[in-house]
Amino acid sequence: MKVFIDTYGCQMNVYDGELVTGLLLSDGFGITQEAEDADVILINTCSVRDHAEQRALGRLRSLGALKRKQPHLVLGVLGCMAERMQETILKTAPDVDLIAGPDSYRQLPEIIRKHLNGSFGKFSIVPGDAGEDFTDIMPSRGNGINAYMAIMRGCNNYCSYCIVPHVRGRERSRHPDDIIIEIERSVEEGFPEVTLLGQNVNSYKWSDLGFHELLDRVSRVSGLKRIRFLTSHPRDLSEELIERMVMGGNICPSLHLPVQAGSDRILKLMKRRYTRSEYVSKIHKLREAVPDIAITTDLLCGFPGETENDFQQTLDLIGEVRFDDAFTFKYSPRPGTAAAAMEDDVPEAEKVERLERMIALCRKYSDNSRKEMIGREVEVLMESVSPKNASEWTGRTGCGRVTLVPGAYKQGQLVRLKVEKVLGFSLWGNPVLTV
Numbered sequence: 001m002k003v004f005i006d007t008y009g010c011q012m013n014v015y016d017g018e019l020v021t022g023l024l025l026s027d028g029f030g031i032t033q034e035a036e037d038a039d040v041i042l043i044n045t046c047s048v049r050d051h052a053e054q055r056a057l058g059r060l061r062s063l064g065a066l067k068r069k070q071p072h073l074v075l076g077v078l079g080c081m082a083e084r085m086q087e088t089i090l091k092t093a094p095d096v097d098l099i100a101g102p103d104s105y106r107q108l109p110e111i112i113r114k115h116l117n118g119s120f121g122k123f124s125i126v127p128g129d130a131g132e133d134f135t136d137i138m139p140s141r142g143n144g145i146n147a148y149m150a151i152m153r154g155c156n157n158y159c160s161y162c163i164v165p166h167v168r169g170r171e172r173s174r175h176p177d178d179i180i181i182e183i184e185r186s187v188e189e190g191f192p193e194v195t196l197l198g199q200n201v202n203s204y205k206w207s208d209l210g211f212h213e214l215l216d217r218v219s220r221v222s223g224l225k226r227i228r229f230l231t232s233h234p235r236d237l238s239e240e241l242i243e244r245m246v247m248g249g250n251i252c253p254s255l256h257l258p259v260q261a262g263s264d265r266i267l268k269l270m271k272r273r274y275t276r277s278e279y280v281s282k283i284h285k286l287r288e289a290v291p292d293i294a295i296t297t298d299l300l301c302g303f304p305g306e307t308e309n310d311f312q313q314t315l316d317l318i319g320e321v322r323f324d325d326a327f328t329f330k331y332s333p334r335p336g337t338a339a340a341a342m343e344d345d346v347p348e349a350e351k352v353e354r355l356e357r358m359i360a361l362c363r364k365y366s367d368n369s370r371k372e373m374i375g376r377e378v379e380v381l382m383e384s385v386s387p388k389n390a391s392e393w394t395g396r397t398g399c400g401r402v403t404l405v406p407g408a409y410k411q412g413q414l415v416r417l418k419v420e421k422v423l424g425f426s427l428w429g430n431p432v433l434t435v
Contacts, residue, residue: 001116002030004038008056009046011230012197013079015148017044018139020078020105025140027109035066040074040112045081047163050332053081060093067095074115076100076108083167084336086125096123102153102168103128106137130169135178138185145383145412146193146228147186151179151214155199157233159260160271160338161303161331164199171199173206176214180221187223192412193381194218196229202236212240219249225414226381226398230256235274237282246289252398253290257282258298262317263310266303271338276317283321294324294369294399301358302331302351304342311354318361324369324399326362330355370401373419373427380417382409394426403427 003024007017020042021031032038041063046052060077067073076098077089083101090096097115100108104126111126133153141147154169155162183194196218198204204211218227227250234257245251257279261267264275286293299318301311318326330351333340346354380395380403387394393409396402404426405415417429 001028001039001112002032002037003040003042003112004032004035005042005044006035006059007044008052009044009048009079011148011195012150012199013044013046015139015150015197016079016102016105018141018148019134019137020044020108022138022140023105024109024112026137029109029112031140035063038073039116040076041066042076042078042108045077045079047080047084047167047334049329050334053085056081057089057092060089060096064093064095072116074098074112076112078102078105080163080167083128084163090123098124098126100126101128103130103132105134106132131172133172133174135174138182141186141189141191145191145381146195147183147189147191148195148197149179149182149186150174150197151201152198152204156203157200157273158271158338160269160342161300161334163334163337166336168199171203173204176206176209176217179214180217183218183221183224187221190412192224193226193228194224196227198229199231200233200236201229202232202238202241210238210240212238212244215241215244215251219251225250225412227251228254228400232257234259234279234282235272239285242285242289245286245293248290252400253292254294254296254399255286256296256298259317259321260298260300261303261306261310262314263306266306266310266314269305269339269342270300270303276313280317280320292399294401295321296325296400297321297323297327299326299328299358299362300331301328301354302346304331304339304344304346306331306346315357315361318358318365322365322368323362325366326358328355328358328362367422370422370425370427373397373401374421375419377416377418377432378403378427378429380405380415382411382413382415384411397427401427403429405429405431407431 005017045056067075074097078100082099107126152173154171155165156171158165378397382393382395386392392404392406415431417431419427419429421428
């Protein structure tokens with residue numbers, strides 16, 4: 001019995017897809033990379049943006065045609081969208097057999113087998129466990145050098161625009177020993193880099209152990225060359241975490257710190273629980289403590305009630321902070337959130353225009369950030385042969401910048417090079433030392 005898993009959305013969704021893959025493989029299922037060869041197709045979905053949901057619904061409609069040709073095919077929907085949109089999925093994609101939210105995956109092998117042998121009827125919604133952390137399930141990862149690793153699940157912040165707490169539940173942290181065991185196994189499997197995942201890793205807590213202390217434990221795992229983590233909430237960014245980043249080592253000098261907006265009025269409506277000045281103060285502390293740190297962010301425009309003056313304050317913030325990179329979005333209402341009850345009063349055309357201005361300004365500073373690297377020596381962890389030039393390899397610096405290097409290398413090899421130029425969104429340089 002072969003299963004095809006198609007994942008949409010964030011890094012946590014990718015990790016969940018790997019968890020489901022590991023769970024199914026351990027229960028005797030096979031995995032295929034071709035939907036047409038599968039006995040079971042699982043669409044792992046995201047609900048953070050309306051666009052992601054529409055893409056998934058479109059995919060389900062197209063797979064419905066395949067199912068009508070292959071009536072015994074089992075079609076399932078996983079993830080945040082499965083938790084939030086059960087009725088819509090059934091109406092839009094009536095060929096779906098099962099729906100399982102983010103806390104339901106442990107039951108998938110049994111439910112899928114019942115559908116395959118015809119003993120479950122037409123349709124099932126798999127119930128979840130609000131305390132689930134899947135800590136005893138080992139994910140099955142593909143090729144690469146970076147292993148995603150969930151250290152916690154859920155979120156307690158309930159920002160007014162965000163659906164995540166409604167579909168992933170309350171925060172629950174994993175036992176640090178279980179996290180270390182999974183990281184050690186990933187290193188043994190050939191992954192020299194780990195990215196620790198959580199909706200807000202800064203609020204990780206197990207007994208008296210906080211996130212900065214977990215980082216310290218992870219940094220001592222033998223053979224682990226690099227540690228990244230995301231996402232961080234500005235309110236919970238602690239002095240202790242900054243102090244641990246100063247120590248460096250295999251903890252990468254990069255931080256993703258979503259600000260969302262530059263207007264205090266909009267931040268309050270968003271229920272972000274910090275002010276612009278508090279955010280900027282933390283940025284100054286970070287850059288003073290870790291001068292080479294790369295700071296990236298998330299930005300949202302067109303939130304209900306956002307005026308041109310509010311938006312200009314966001315542009316001013318971008319200019320003040322000069323982010324190394326930014327993920328930019330226009331607001332779309334998420335049913336069930338506090339913001340969905342507000343009047344969505346920014347016209348769509350205005351949202352698009354603001355988004356374009358925001359993207360252009362962010363790109364200016366990210367381009368400048370890359371150009372400032374010219375002449376510097378950096379260490380690059382090699383990933384693979386460049387898809388555009390077989391005589392070069394591609395990898396990333398500790399700050400996460402994509403870098404092209406001439407020559408032949410091994411996956412996971414560290415190469416020290418001098419940056420000589422910028423090619424599009426990538427750095428390029430000749431090696432000065434390989435490890």
